[in-house]
Amino acid sequence: MLCLCIRKGDDTSSIIPMKFDVFLTDLDNTLYDFAAAMECASRAVISLIGIGESEDLIRSLIFSPHGVESREALIEYLNLVGIEDESTLKVVCDEFERIKNVNIIPYPGVVSGLQQIFHAGIRIGAVTNALSCHAEERLKLIGVRNLISSLITPDIIGKKKPSPEVYQLAAEIMNHPTCRICVLGDNLINDIAPAQIVGMYGIHARYGNRLSEEYSKGVIPDSVIDQFESIIPILGIS
Structure with a gap:
C-alpha cells in the first residue's frame, strides 16, 4: 500500500513515499490509558x-x-x-x-481504526513489555484480539523494550523487512527510538505520553499524532 509520509516529527518539508505492509503498535497508553x-x-x-x-x-x-x-x-x-x-x-x-x-478502555477511534487497518490488508502486531497473559487479557477487554496477528512480549521473545532487538525480532516474526513496517507508541525511548534504529518508521502517539520532554530529549519521531484516527492517512488508507 503506497502512501506519502511526513518524516521527522511535524516537518512537512520532506515527504517520502513509503509502503507499509505491517503495523506494529504498543499497547499500554497507546491503545488505552x-x-x-x-x-x-x-x-x-x-x-x-x-x-x-x-x-x-x-x-x-x-x-x-x-x-x-x-x-x-x-x-x-x-x-x-x-x-x-x-x-x-x-x-x-x-x-x-x-x-x-x-478501567481498561480504548482511546476514541482505536477499535474502528484497527478494524480499518486490518481490512486494508495491513498485518497488525502488538509489541509490549507486559507479559503475554496481561497483553492477551487487555486486547480481549478492548475487543481487538482477533485483529492482532502476532503478539511480541518479553516472555515470548526473551527481550524487552527499549532493546532494538525487540523490533528486529518482531520484523522476523511478521516476516517483513523493517523498511516496510510502521510503529506506533506513546514512549519515545521505549517505542520509537529502538524501532527507528532497525529501520522502521516511528510514529509518536503523543496523546498517550506522560513523560517530560527531558526524558526523551534527542528522540525525533518520523511523525506525531494526537489522536489514534490520525494513523489512518499515514498508512495510506482512505
Whole structure:
C-alpha cells in the first residue's frame, strides 16, 4: 500500500513515499490509558484498606523489582503498611485487578481504526513489555484480539523494550523487512527510538505520553499524532 509520509516529527518539508505492509503498535497508553487504570485501581485499594496514599502505592509498584503488575509488588506495599493476613491480601489483590481491568478502555477511534487497518490488508502486531497473559487479557477487554496477528512480549521473545532487538525480532516474526513496517507508541525511548534504529518508521502517539520532554530529549519521531484516527492517512488508507 503506497502512501506519502511526513518524516521527522511535524516537518512537512520532506515527504517520502513509503509502503507499509505491517503495523506494529504498543499497547499500554497507546491503545488505552493504562496509567489512568492503574491510578483508579490504586485509589480503590487505598480506600479499601483505609491506610496509605495512592501516589505512594503507584510509586512502589513502578519501582518494584517484581514488575509493576505483579501481585508480589502489591503485597510488598501492603506488608509495608501493616497488612499481612493472607485472606485480606487476596481480597485486596483481586480488587486491584478488577478495578484495573474495568478501567481498561480504548482511546476514541482505536477499535474502528484497527478494524480499518486490518481490512486494508495491513498485518497488525502488538509489541509490549507486559507479559503475554496481561497483553492477551487487555486486547480481549478492548475487543481487538482477533485483529492482532502476532503478539511480541518479553516472555515470548526473551527481550524487552527499549532493546532494538525487540523490533528486529518482531520484523522476523511478521516476516517483513523493517523498511516496510510502521510503529506506533506513546514512549519515545521505549517505542520509537529502538524501532527507528532497525529501520522502521516511528510514529509518536503523543496523546498517550506522560513523560517530560527531558526524558526523551534527542528522540525525533518520523511523525506525531494526537489522536489514534490520525494513523489512518499515514498508512495510506482512505
